[in-house]
Amino acid sequence: MSITVENISKSYGAFQALRGVSLDIPDSQITALLGPSGSGKTTLLRIIAGLEKPDEGSGPIRFHHEDVAGRRVQERRVGFVFQHYALFKHMSVFENVAFGLRVRPKHERPANEVIDRKVHDLLKLVQLDGMAHRFPSQLSGGQRQRVALARALAVEPRVLLLDEPFGALDARVRKQLRAWIRRLHDEIAITTIFVTHDQDEALEVADRVVVMNEGRVEQAGAPEEVFHDPATEFVMNFLGHVNVFDGRIEDGKVTFASVQIEHPAALETAAGPARVFIRPHELSLHLLPRSDSLPATVTGIHAAGPAVRLTLAADGEHTFSADISQDVYRALKVSVGAKFWVLPKDLRVFPGSAPDAGRL
Amino acid sequence: MRLPRRQHSVLPGFGLTLGFAVVYLSLVALIPMCALFLRARGLGWAGFWSTVTEPRVLAACRLSFGAAFIGATLNAVFGFIVAWTLVRYRFFGRRFIDALIDLPFALPTAVSGIALTTIYAPNGWIGRALVPLGIKAVFTPLGVVIALTFIGLPFVVRTLQPALEDLEADVEEAAASLGASRPQTFRRVIFPAIVPSLLTGFALAFARALGEYGSVVFISGNLPGKTEIAPLLIVTQLEQYDYAGATAIAVLLLVISFAMLLVINALQRWSGRRHLRGM
Numbered sequence: 060m061s062i063t064v065e066n067i068s069k070s071y072g073a074f075q076a077l078r079g080v081s082l083d084i085p086d087s088q089i090t091a092l093l094g095p096s097g098s099g100k101t102t103l104l105r106i107i108a109g110l111e112k113p114d115e116g117s118g119p120i121r122f123h124h125e126d127v128a129g130r131r132v133q134e135r136r137v138g139f140v141f142q143h144y145a146l147f148k149h150m151s152v153f154e155n156v157a158f159g160l161r162v163r164p165k166h167e168r169p170a171n172e173v174i175d176r177k178v179h180d181l182l183k184l185v186q187l188d189g190m191a192h193r194f195p196s197q198l199s200g201g202q203r204q205r206v207a208l209a210r211a212l213a214v215e216p217r218v219l220l221l222d223e224p225f226g227a228l229d230a231r232v233r234k235q236l237r238a239w240i241r242r243l244h245d246e247i248a249i250t251t252i253f254v255t256h257d258q259d260e261a262l263e264v265a266d267r268v269v270v271m272n273e274g275r276v277e278q279a280g281a282p283e284e285v286f287h288d289p290a291t292e293f294v295m296n297f298l299g300h301v302n303v304f305d306g307r308i309e310d311g312k313v314t315f316a317s318v319q320i321e322h323p324a325a326l327e328t329a330a331g332p333a334r335v336f337i338r339p340h341e342l343s344l345h346l347l348p349r350s351d352s353l354p355a356t357v358t359g360i361h362a363a364g365p366a367v368r369l370t371l372a373a374d375g376e377h378t379f380s381a382d383i384s385q386d387v388y389r390a391l392k393v394s395v396g397a398k399f400w401v402l403p404k405d406l407r408v409f410p411g412s413a414p415d416a417g418r419l
Numbered sequence: 420m421r422l423p424r425r426q427h428s429v430l431p432g433f434g435l436t437l438g439f440a441v442v443y444l445s446l447v448a449l450i451p452m453c454a455l456f457l458r459a460r461g462l463g464w465a466g467f468w469s470t471v472t473e474p475r476v477l478a479a480c481r482l483s484f485g486a487a488f489i490g491a492t493l494n495a496v497f498g499f500i501v502a503w504t505l506v507r508y509r510f511f512g513r514r515f516i517d518a519l520i521d522l523p524f525a526l527p528t529a530v531s532g533i534a535l536t537t538i539y540a541p542n543g544w545i546g547r548a549l550v551p552l553g554i555k556a557v558f559t560p561l562g563v564v565i566a567l568t569f570i571g572l573p574f575v576v577r578t579l580q581p582a583l584e585d586l587e588a589d590v591e592e593a594a595a596s597l598g599a600s601r602p603q604t605f606r607r608v609i610f611p612a613i614v615p616s617l618l619t620g621f622a623l624a625f626a627r628a629l630g631e632y633g634s635v636v637f638i639s640g641n642l643p644g645k646t647e648i649a650p651l652l653i654v655t656q657l658e659q660y661d662y663a664g665a666t667a668i669a670v671l672l673l674v675i676s677f678a679m680l681l682v683i684n685a686l687q688r689w690s691g692r693r694h695l696r697g698m
Contacts, residue, residue: 110592132595139596145589149611159597162607207593214597 060217060250061086062107065118069102069111076102078274081118084218084267089244089251091265093258095297099274100254101222107252108220109135122217138211138249142223144203146195152206153191156181159214181209184243201232208240212247221253225260237264258298262286270294292409295336302342302379304335306408313408316377318353324408334409339368341405342381344391352402355379357395362388369393371401452673459666470667475644476652480671482560483649487628490567491575495621498575499613505576506583520577523570528633535566536637558640563648566634571624578623582616611690618687622680629676 062084069077077099084090092100105111107120109132119126127135147155154161156178160169169177182188185205195203204224211219224240225233241264244251255261261268262282269279270293278290289295296303306315311326313319315335325333345352358378359370367388369381381401383393391399459467470476505517523531539546539556546556556562586609594604632650639646647655649672656665 108596110596132592133598133600136598137596139593141589141593143587143589145587145593147590147594147608147612158594158599158607162594162597162599162603210593210597 060123062123062218062250062252063119063121064103064107067103067106067117067120068114069099069106069117070114075274077106077113080271080274080276082269082276082279084250084252086123086250087248088266089241089253089264090267090269091261092252092254092269092271093256093261093297094271094277095256097273098271100256100271103271104220104222104252104254107218108132108137108139110139136214136217138208138214138216138219140204140207140211140219140221140224142226144195144200144207144227146203146206146210148195151192151194152182152187152198153178155195155206156209156213158210177213178209181213184212184247185209199232200228201236204228204236212249216249219249219251221251223254223256225255225257233260240264262298270297272297289407292334292336295407295409300339300380302337302339304337304377304379306333306335307331308333308408308410313406316353316373318351318403320351320403320406322406322408324410328408328410331410334411336407336409337379337403337405339380339382340366341403342379343402343404344369344381344383344387344393344399345402346391346399348400349402352400355399355401357393357397357399360393360395367393371399373401455666455669455673458662459670462663462667466663467667467670470664471671475647476649476668476671478644479647479649479652479668480675482563482646483629483672484675486560486563486567486648487625487631489564490571490628491621491625493564493568494571494575494624495617498572498620498624499579499617501572502576502579502583506580520573522573524573528570528631529637531569532566532634532637535562535569535634539565539638557638558642558646560639560646562638562640563635563646566638567628567631570631570634571628574623574627575617575620578616578620579613582613586612614690615687618683618690622683622687625683626676626680629672 063082065081067077067080068075076097080099080103082103092103094100102111106113109127109130113120113128117128120128122135132139147158150158157174160174160177163169179188179191182191185208187202187205187209190198190202190206195206198206204227208224225236228236237260253264262285265282267279268282268285270277270285272293278285278294280288285294286298289298295301304315306313307330308314308325308328309330311321313322313325313333313335315333348354353373355371355373357369358372361368361370362385366382366384369383370378371381372378383391393399462470501520505513505520526534536543536557538544539549539562541547541550541555541557549556554561556565590608590612591604594608599607630650632648632654635648636651639648639651641647641651649668653665653668653672656662656668
């Protein structure tokens with residue numbers, strides 16, 4: 060079931076949560092809505108579910124060509140999983156999962172044996188078959204979230220919507236559940252949208268990532284695409300650590316922090332101020348100078364990890380970080396105070412001067 | 420049989436606190452009640468029985484329990500709506516209404532009685548409107564119910580408020596997304612979650628209404644056998660120096676109230692037991 064929304068706006072009083080968002084969600088894939096808090100991602104999810112009404116003048120919400128904008132949440136057949144599980148505390152795990160089947164109108168309601176079989180199948184799917192008679196208060200956070208998922212799947216939803224599904228869990232459980240949900244999706248292949256503010260989570264789990272900011276979509280694409288080819292400064296900044304330099308574009312070259320580098324973006328753009336973004340892993344350290352490398356002094360070392368993160372200072376004013384492998388770290392005998400030539404292997408240039416501080 | 424290992428908590432002494440609780444309860448509640456029973460014993464079983472089966476006593480008890488039960492039930496229904504409104508919605512004057520709820524607590528009951536009598540009297544604001552309908556509120560059992568409803572309201576509202584605040588809105592949304600209609604969501608999700616608190620509120624309002632005296636005596640008219648409540652009957656007996664008779668009625672009231680509160684408590688435990696287990 061593909062989903063299309065067109066020109067969706069939503070405001071709460073003076074606050075505009077969504078500003079004319081249009082989006083295509085492909086069929087049978089996992090799409091992540093990624094953004095900081097207040098970016099409108101949860102609002103968009105809730106509007107798709109029918110839990111929230113978009114403002115007057117918003118466009119249609121299509122579930123595979125059918126406009127559901129006028130339909131109530133009960134009629135949309137969506138499976139919604141809440142950040143804080145929202146389980147029915149007074150019902151057993153079994154009754155929680157069976158709820159969606161039991162509230163159907165009499166003529167559509169399955170027989171008790173059918174419900175029984177279906178609930179047990181679903182509990183097997185979420186690996187909680189032995190827990191049917193427990194109550195939510197007797198389960199761990201990860202187990203509760205799996206019950207919530209089974210409960211949502213019980214009504215055979217056309218789409219599965221997850222609102223920060225791992226947000227309330229601790230780091231280790233979160234990682235396990237992420238990998239598990241990816242495997243589960245490969246098994247049942249239902250169109251899934253999940254909201255997160257954690258870029259690792261989005262990049263790891265999703266087939267497609269939609270980066271949102273201030274009620275707008277900044278970029279939508281495959282995880283590799285948004286990570287390696289960010290469309291805007293915001294996306295660049297939001298997806299992982301990045302070094303930012305203020306520089307200039309002149310004569311087809313980019314100038315920043317005492318280096319001048321040729322860059323395709325500089326050829327297409329008129330002269331003027333520019334912002335240069337370089338990820339730490341895109342920098343390499345050398346003992347000898349090159350025309351496009353900049354001299355820098357090591358001011359800090361963080362070696363406990365798969366890569367070594369160095370903090371460097373150039374010209375005494377620019378501080379930035381670089382990731383190098385443990386092998387290179389040992390071979391170069393890096394120590395605090397040592398001087399190196401730092402070479403950008405890759406960089407991204409966005410014309411314009413520094414945006415106002417509130418944006419990032 | 421071995422006892423479970425003692426649990427250590429931050430606060431001191433199970434022994435100390437239990438001892439205090441027992442002594443305190445004995446001084447405040449248990450000993451006076453025992454004295455009541457001892458006093459009633461002087462009457463003998465036959466004397467006790469003939470006192471409590473007098474038609475006037477039976478009528479008074481019927482009225483007291485009946486009116487208290489109706490009042491508590493009305494409060495359970497309408498108190499729920501009031502609590503729901505106060506918890507769920509933000510509107511102008513919410514805090515004012517919230518403060519108003521406690522008024523029946525704060526007012527001397529005689530004041531409530533006079534106020535209610537004034538407006539429900541045939542020439543009062545509300546009483547005037549009731550006359551054409553052929554309804555007489557003052558000096559009838561209806562008046563008793565009105566007074567007992569008035570004084571019981573805060574109990575239901577105040578016990579329900581925290582329970583409703585605890586109820587997350589996303590639980591209702593979850594029910595809706597699973598296809599449940601509003602009545603289904605209420606019946607299957609909201610109501611079961613608040614039943615224990617609702618029963619507590621009901622029990623408190625009921626108990627309070629049983630003991631109420633001050634506000635009722637003005638509005639009921641105190642016609643023996645018709646609008647005379649049991650607490651008033653006790654006072655009347657005392658005024659006639661019939662201490663044994665007064666204590667006999669008191670014992671009867673006490674036993675029935677205690678039994679009813681026990682039943683409500685059991686109901687409440689039964690309904691709350693399941694999801695509170697392990698929490």
